[in-house]
Every structure is written in C-alpha cells, then in structure tokens.
Amino acid sequence: MSATPTHVEENYLKAIFSLSLKHPEGASTNDIARRLEATAPSVSDMLRKLKAKGWIEYQKYQGARLSARGRELAVEVVRRHRLWEVFLVEKLNFSWDEVHDLAEQLEHIRSGELTNRLDAFLDFPRVDPHGDPIPDAAGNIQFDAAAVPLHLADQGARYELVGVKDTSTSFLRYLDHTGLSLGSHIQLMDRLEFDQSVLIEVHDKSLHMSPHASKNILVKPLPHE
C-alpha cells in the first residue's frame, strides 16, 4: 500500500504537523523551510513528492496540510521522539536540555514493536521531559486543556509549571538557573502589561521574568489548599 517514508520525509511530515497546530489552514513553504533549516526550493520539491505519495494535500502556492495518513505518520514520529526523550532523561540521566538532538535521530527507527515495548518499559508516560503530551499507540494525543502560557495567567493565583514551548538548550538552561522545572509551583505576583513580563514567586524567591520566558512557559492552576 503506502510506502514507508524516508527519514527526510518524516522530518517534513513532522514539521508540517507541528506548524499545523498553530495554523490549521496549512503550513507555508517558507515556514517549513525555516523550521527545517532548508531552502524554499527544497521544500517546494518535497511538497510535490509528499503529495504524490498521498501524505499531504497541496496546491501550488497554497501551502500544505497533512492527509489522514500523513498525520498518522507524523504522530508516530512524534510519539517515538517523545518516548526516547523520556528514556534519555529517566533512564540515562540526561538533562532536559540535552535530549533533543539525540531524540531527533532515535525517532526515525521505525518499529512498532520497539516503540510499544519502550513505552511499556517507561511505564506509559503521558508527557515528555518538556511537558509535551506523548501520543498513545493508537495515535491519540491528550492535550492538557487547563494549561495556559504564564503571561496570560491570573494575577495572585498559584500555578504548577506543566510545560515549556521553547525547548532550546539556552532557554532550558535559563530555567534550570532560576530553579524552575516541570512541576514547580509558581505564584504570579504581578503582570506588567506593557511588555508582558511577569513578577513571580518560586520556592519563596521572587523573580522578574522576561516576556519571552513568560510566553514560553505553560502553567496550570493549582487547587487551593
């Protein structure tokens, strides 16, 4: 039936998938190119091929959307990526800022058996080390509806850090530096509307956080004590 994608094709599908989360109407050639650090002509070429294989819907100049099959393939890659990240952190003691590149390689080993056994070995984790949800074997993704970016959270309320949007090494190192990690309790003391920076309290220490940071931290309200 449908052939299996190459590693490169998997990367394109994954990029289109993640771009589509914010722009369901379709991923543009340039956005994909930026994401994959490739040139627009390379992307244009590849979109034609992916369309021919039935993995995306695509009309010239109109951007790309995943087909049902394309989405399945992309979600499998995401599942593998996130499971390997959990493995690297939980079992091999890597830190959350070191695992991305390794997982980028491990994610391309395509074996349902391997993936599912790894999943079981890790005790069926629901999120990866950055708080991103791990698709289950059927491809379902459990998004946490209660999660909001910190810069939109309620003044005075108490939150738990449940995810980060920016998974770059530099950002994660910055969070380590401030003592923040998944599960940290945060109280939002003040929001400075003009630049969307925030004043928060973590572990009884107060901290002024830039808008870039506050926008890239996902929090969930803590139940009142």
Place this chain on the structure above:
Amino acid sequence: MSATPTHVEENYLKAIFSLSLKHPEGASTNDIARRLEATAPSVSDMLRKLKAKGWIEYQKYQGARLSARGRELAVEVVRRHRLWEVFLVEKLNFSWDEVHDLAEQLEHIRSGELTNRLDAFLDFPRVDPHGDPIPDAAGNIQFDAAAVPLHLADQGARYELVGVKDTSTSFLRYLDHTGLSLGSHIQLMDRLEFDQSVLIEVHDKSLHMSPHASKNILVKPLPHE
C-alpha cells in the same frame, strides 16, 4: 580532522572489520559485496572513497584492510550495536533472534555520551546476547581464548555454551527449540568425524546436531565438579 562517516560508510567499515577477523590479509571486494548484499561495482566505488578518507588501505585488485582510524570507527559501531542488543534483550524483553535488525539501525546513532551512559545503565556488560564481546569505551575487545566451536570439542567432556557464530533468526530459533541458550551446559557424547555432526546431551536429553549447527556453536570447558 577526519570527518565522521555516513551510515553507509559505517556499514562498510564494520563489514571489513568483521571479515578481517578471519582474513587479516584483507577483505576482497566480492566478500564485502556478499556481506552487505550490494554489487561488486558499488563496493569498488566505496573502497576508493574510504581510502581517500584514510580509513582503509587499499590497492586496486588487492582487497581492503582497515587503517588504525578505520578500525577505531568500526569498533565504535560494533560497540554500539552490541550494547543496543543487550538493551533490547535485557530491558525490552526481545529474544535473541529479534534484535539484530533493530540494532543495525540503533548502532548508527553516533554519540559517545549516549553510548557510555547506555553502557553504564546496562552495568557494563561484557558480551552481547549472542556471546560476542562488547568493546569497551577505549576500543579494547576481550576475546574469550578458551572458546572453541563445538565440532572441535573433546569427546566426553562437559562444556558451557558461550556464543553463537550464526546469528540468523532461523538458527537461533532452532537453538531455542532444542532448549539451548547462552550458559547451557552441554556434554559432548560423540563426534561423527565423517560429517562433523555431534551427539550431545543437554538438560539430560540427548540430541543429534548437524555439522552446520556444531560449527556455529562456541563452547568453553566447564571445570570438573
């Protein structure tokens, strides 16, 4: 300095390495082609490239030998392959006949940090699930000098199964079927010289074993009780 080999180049280096164990004078084009299921012209081409990169010594029509650097690279691949095999069997509960193809993919993820952490996580195993020695981080390989193929073992003596040379699924399944696995105790009842088949006793059951099997099983003398 020396660039890093591609996955394909790693496969060639590994093939030359393992062929060189039996024929230290050099691996022939055809032998490499057979091993990699490629054609002779493909191999011929690649040998020129590997020579240009300084990883093999090679003169036209004379076969290939690994350079010092080439050997290092090959041994690293072997190390990764065997560590992943241990992981798959010990942690993910794969059986010894299922791990080869997965390890062929995992072995190409080149990260010293990953490899060494995996090694530690597995508690520094010395052999893989087929009894093959795992090179240490410095590239040293501890061969078991006492191991001999079963068809050359001494009549009447008692042995431990310490390795298999043929790691094909069919052969390993056959061994499972007979109840043999790494560590099994074997008594060599009779050797039939004319065809190198043997009569052995395992777990108090006697068994007639074909020459192919007896040649591909490595045993080590058990200390007398």
Place this chain on the structure above:
DNA sequence: TAATTAATTTAGACTAATCTAAAAATGTGT
C-alpha cells in the same frame, strides 16, 4: 605458457535530497 575463467574495475545511468539563480505567481498599499 597460453587460454580460459573468475574477480574486479570502469563507464554510464538512475534516484533522493539538496542548493543557487531566475522566473512566475500572489498579496499589499496607495
């Protein structure tokens, strides 16, 4: 040693993935 066979290399072509430079289509602002 000459002839034949086997092994190996060269020649030429193909696919996947990439790039730069140029052309074409789309979108925007006055």
Place this chain on the structure above:
DNA sequence: ACACATTTTTAGATTAGTCTAAATTAATTA
C-alpha cells in the same frame, strides 16, 4: 487597479549511493 515587494516555483547543477553492462586484470588449468 497598478506597481512593488514577497513568496513560491522552475530550471539546472551537485553529491552520495546504487545499479547494469562492458572492459580489464588476476588466477587457474591444460
């Protein structure tokens, strides 16, 4: 709605790896 900027696609070239068919070298055997 026209001109201009932006985005995207086409054209053409490159690299890695592979193949088949043909030529060449090495080995064997009469």
